[in-house]
Amino acid sequence: MVLLAISLYAILTSALDVDESNGTSHNNSYVECYTNEHCMEWHNNYYCYAGMCTDRCPPGYLQENSGSEPTFTCTCDTDKGFEEDGYFSGTYAGLKIPKCKCVKSYCKVTVYASGIGYTDGLIPRGSPPNCKSDTGSIPPILTSFIFYLVIGTMIIFTFINCRSASGVIYDFHRYIGLYVVASIAVIVFVQTVGPFTAGFTRSMGFGVIIHNSAEWNFLLRLHFGKEASVRNCTNMCVMLYYVLLLVAMVILPLEMLLWVSMVQGGILDWTLFFFLFVGGRTMKDEPNWQPVFNYCCTTSSSRFGIWYGLTAFFHLMTVQVLFFGFALNNPILIGLGSILLVPTFLSYTYFAYGEDRLSLLCGPSLVMNYKINESDSSDVTLEPFKHTTRTADILWQGLFRNQRTYAVTEAGSTKTVGDDENDETVKLIEPVGKSIVVEDCENFKFGVHDTVSKCCCGGSCLTWIPCYWVAAFFIVIVNATIIIYAPELFTLKDGCISGYDYGAW
Numbered sequence: 001m002v003l004l005a006i007s008l009y010a011i012l013t014s015a016l017d018v019d020e021s022n023g024t025s026h027n028n029s030y031v032e033c034y035t036n037e038h039c040m041e042w043h044n045n046y047y048c049y050a051g052m053c054t055d056r057c058p059p060g061y062l063q064e065n066s067g068s069e070p071t072f073t074c075t076c077d078t079d080k081g082f083e084e085d086g087y088f089s090g091t092y093a094g095l096k097i098p099k100c101k102c103v104k105s106y107c108k109v110t111v112y113a114s115g116i117g118y119t120d121g122l123i124p125r126g127s128p129p130n131c132k133s134d135t136g137s138i139p140p141i142l143t144s145f146i147f148y149l150v151i152g153t154m155i156i157f158t159f160i161n162c163r164s165a166s167g168v169i170y171d172f173h174r175y176i177g178l179y180v181v182a183s184i185a186v187i188v189f190v191q192t193v194g195p196f197t198a199g200f201t202r203s204m205g206f207g208v209i210i211h212n213s214a215e216w217n218f219l220l221r222l223h224f225g226k227e228a229s230v231r232n233c234t235n236m237c238v239m240l241y242y243v244l245l246l247v248a249m250v251i252l253p254l255e256m257l258l259w260v261s262m263v264q265g266g267i268l269d270w271t272l273f274f275f276l277f278v279g280g281r282t283m284k285d286e287p288n289w290q291p292v293f294n295y296c297c298t299t300s301s302s303r304f305g306i307w308y309g310l311t312a313f314f315h316l317m318t319v320q321v322l323f324f325g326f327a328l329n330n331p332i333l334i335g336l337g338s339i340l341l342v343p344t345f346l347s348y349t350y351f352a353y354g355e356d357r358l359s360l361l362c363g364p365s366l367v368m369n370y371k372i373n374e375s376d377s378s379d380v381t382l383e384p385f386k387h388t389t390r391t392a393d394i395l396w397q398g399l400f401r402n403q404r405t406y407a408v409t410e411a412g413s414t415k416t417v418g419d420d421e422n423d424e425t426v427k428l429i430e431p432v433g434k435s436i437v438v439e440d441c442e443n444f445k446f447g448v449h450d451t452v453s454k455c456c457c458g459g460s461c462l463t464w465i466p467c468y469w470v471a472a473f474f475i476v477i478v479n480a481t482i483i484i485y486a487p488e489l490f491t492l493k494d495g496c497i498s499g500y501d502y503g504a505w
Helices: 001-012 036-043 138-164 172-191 201-226 228-249 254-280 300-328 331-339 339-354 391-399 467-484
Strands: 048-050 050-053 061-065 070-074 082-087 098-102 106-113 117-123 131-133 367-370 380-384 404-406 416-418 430-432 435-437 500-501
Touching: 036 048, 048 070, 048 228, 070 082, 070 098, 082 467, 106 254, 117 201, 117 300, 131 367, 138 172, 138 331, 138 339, 172 201, 172 331, 172 339, 201 228, 201 254, 228 254, 254 300, 300 331, 300 339, 300 467, 380 391, 430 500
Parallel strands: none
Antiparallel strands: 048 050, 061 070, 082 098, 106 117, 131 500, 367 380, 380 404, 404 416, 430 435
């Protein structure tokens, strides 16, 4: 939480490199040219764009050749919704270089994504098409900091969940681990678009699809449980969803793709939020076994309400901030939404720990517990940990059926105790005849589908749909529509935001 607070403070206190006299940022500290001839003579390019030599026009401009000469001029691309917004002043004013801005709800430009190549992006009403990051300013540094911070943290969460996952049962650590890996794609595809900023790109849509595929997998596990038939059906549904959305990502217009991404992503976040109340009422009011925060979560239902509630809240805030950032082309909002994934998956991991009763980061393959002997001896007994279904622990119990327990002495040597076959120790698995019984401590093993209200209309094709899914769908339709019209509702600042300025390729 301290790391989160420091990061949030860094984002909100971005240095504003602004000229108080005219409200423009000091971005172009180095001027390459004052005329087109300077570019042809010194930089082997043909056009001087506001002090920067380039061989092509910036995003949102049309390139017009000047007769037989290699020089060209750049004019605003009116067909894509850009209009002139004045001209650049300064020593290169004689070139009469126009500033452009979007006058439609959204305008489309071509930008570049690292490792992917050129892709199309959206610019909202009132924004210039060629806001380019300044490598010497604060926001690009923060963007890189957020990128590495979130990626590094997500890798740690992935490692914890993978190490804690069972090799026998379908536990929540397995689902959360997959979910974290898929969410890394969102950060990668969002934070690698540059040097020009674009609120939403087609490559970002692909990252959202990967993230939501894992999110559907987790939601279906919570709702329908984890019987074999349910798991198999879930896998096919998720694959079908992924393929359909992949086709939509390719063929849909970019503005429509943004709306579809918000709807199909937001419905999951609202549904998981509503599951707090749907799943909470099915929880047994049994004492909370968890030693951490046991003083405020005295029952399993209160533990679920607090930690899953925090998870659902942070996740909902993440998607709201991210999508507003996409719609308004605001890198600060996009960075803030990205960093909110850290507390989101911290809560998710703690929720999985509360359900599966095991959390490992580093340590040996076998999970053993220390127990102080009741005798006066200084020996410390190592016993199998009660609640773990990891393969190594089950093999240990199965191969060493006499349940030998190892004791560690003060001198560091070991000795074997419990050689007697009738010796009673704390066992993970209780042998029943020749079979081995594995304890699964999770809630929602059979989901909540049988206990929730379903749709009462639409015939047999729709009557299976839970009512809280329908409620989430209608809410997210309104939510996504409000966000898609955000450029119409909010007056955007003229020109580029701090840390960005008009630039060329």
